[in-house]
Amino acid sequence: MRGRKIPLKDAFGRPFRYLRISLTDRCQLACSYCMPERLQMAPRRDLLTYEEILSLLEVFVEDLGVEKVRFTGGEPLLRRGVLDFLHRVRERFPRLPIGITTNGLTLQEHAPALKALNISVNVSLDTLRPERFHALTRREGLERILVGIARAREIGLRLKLNTVLLRGGEEDLLPLVACARDLGVPLRLIEFMPVTTARAFERLFLPEDEARAIIETRYPLVEEGWDGVARMFRGRDDPRIRVGFISTVSRPFCAGCTRLRLTATGRLMLCLFDREGYDLKPLIRPRLDREGLLRWMGRVIRRRPPGFAAMKEEILSDENQPLLTMRQIGG
Numbered sequence: 189m190r191g192r193k194i195p196l197k198d199a200f201g202r203p204f205r206y207l208r209i210s211l212t213d214r215c216q217l218a219c220s221y222c223m224p225e226r227l228q229m230a231p232r233r234d235l236l237t238y239e240e241i242l243s244l245l246e247v248f249v250e251d252l253g254v255e256k257v258r259f260t261g262g263e264p265l266l267r268r269g270v271l272d273f274l275h276r277v278r279e280r281f282p283r284l285p286i287g288i289t290t291n292g293l294t295l296q297e298h299a300p301a302l303k304a305l306n307i308s309v310n311v312s313l314d315t316l317r318p319e320r321f322h323a324l325t326r327r328e329g330l331e332r333i334l335v336g337i338a339r340a341r342e343i344g345l346r347l348k349l350n351t352v353l354l355r356g357g358e359e360d361l362l363p364l365v366a367c368a369r370d371l372g373v374p375l376r377l378i379e380f381m382p383v384t385t386a387r388a389f390e391r392l393f394l395p396e397d398e399a400r401a402i403i404e405t406r407y408p409l410v411e412e413g414w415d416g417v418a419r420m421f422r423g424r425d426d427p428r429i430r431v432g433f434i435s436t437v438s439r440p441f442c443a444g445c446t447r448l449r450l451t452a453t454g455r456l457m458l459c460l461f462d463r464e465g466y467d468l469k470p471l472i473r474p475r476l477d478r479e480g481l482l483r484w485m486g487r488v489i490r491r492r493p494p495g496f497a498a499m500k501e502e503i504l505s506d507e508n509q510p511l512l513t514m515r516q517i518g519g
């Protein structure tokens with residue numbers, strides 16, 4: 189029977205409500221903290237097709253109680269046919285909250301369609317300095333991204349800016365706060381997570397407290413409460429400033445985590461720090477075995493790890509690195 193909503197809970201009693209789906213592992217940028225310079229791309233035939241993703245969404249939303257979906261990547265707006273696909277998802281789920289996370293490089297072209305589909309957009313932006321942008325992403329494109337963001341704002345797209353907190357990026361914080369304020373959008377600062385390499389983590393990790401202290405040298409903040417996993421602040425002297433911190437490392441929110449992730453090749457990640465996830469393609473290819481998938485989910489879900497705090501030592505030791513990079517998992 190369709191729509192029976194089996195409450196999916198892991199061994200720690202945590203439900204799943206939020207599904208993040210990676211549409212591709214390809215990207216125009218090559219952010220050093222996200223991927224190694226040479227990353228083997230999955231062959232196209234290994235990617236879930238749009239048809240397959242749609243049938244999975246039906247099961248996750250109608251049977252398993254997922255209430256919100258975000259498309260990510262690699263760069264999701266790079267996958268051929270993505271707008272038609274998003275159109276079909278919206279048609280099938282008219283009221284489902286849908287978001288997309290993008291590097292913003294093609295936002296200018298895509299913004300009107302995303303607005304029409306009522307899709308909210310998180311744009312990742314770590315710096316406003318061209319030379320730093322180039323050093324971080326190993327590519328050009330900052331100007332294009334800024335034009336895309338301005339266009340998106342102009343037409344009233346729901347937008348947030350996401351910045352990864354990085355040692356070496358301290359100087360970027362005040363300009364980014366001012367930029368988000370002037371655009372009238374929230375800025376969310378995300379602690380760097382040791383997903384791609386542990387060594388980079390030690391070198392690059394900049395904790396929330398330090399970042400907040402830097403911001404408060406110019407813009408004192410007042411705490412406002414939580415928005416999902418982000419602890420939100422407003423400018424004390426300027427309420428147009430909205431800054432959120434997503435601090436997986438210094439204030440882990442794993443106990444309340446309701447996320448599931450699906451990679452572009454169909455691996456279900458029960459946690460960002462899963463080493464390689466679980467392949468659900470055999471349950472959907474050549475055709476969806478809905479009952480089989482529900483049974484499989486019921487079993488797999490119990491293997492969900494407790495989260496970052498309990499696994500920190502293991503995660504930070506070189507030998508136990510995840511086998512997938514952030515670009516494959518989707519952040």
Ligand code: SAM
Pocket residue numbers: 215221222260261262263264289290291310311312350351352378379380381382383384514515518519
């Ligand atoms: N290409 C799109 C983008 O950049 O927004 C979507 C995919 S990207 C993997 C999603 C988000 O993950 C980006 O905001 C990126 O900055 C973030 N990210 C990548 N590696 C990270 C890490 N090690 N720790 C924290 N965030 C990371």
Ligand code: SF4
Pocket residue numbers: 215216217218219222223261262263291312514515
């Ligand atoms: Fe591409 Fe996003 Fe990873 Fe940068 S963070 S390499 S834009 S997937």
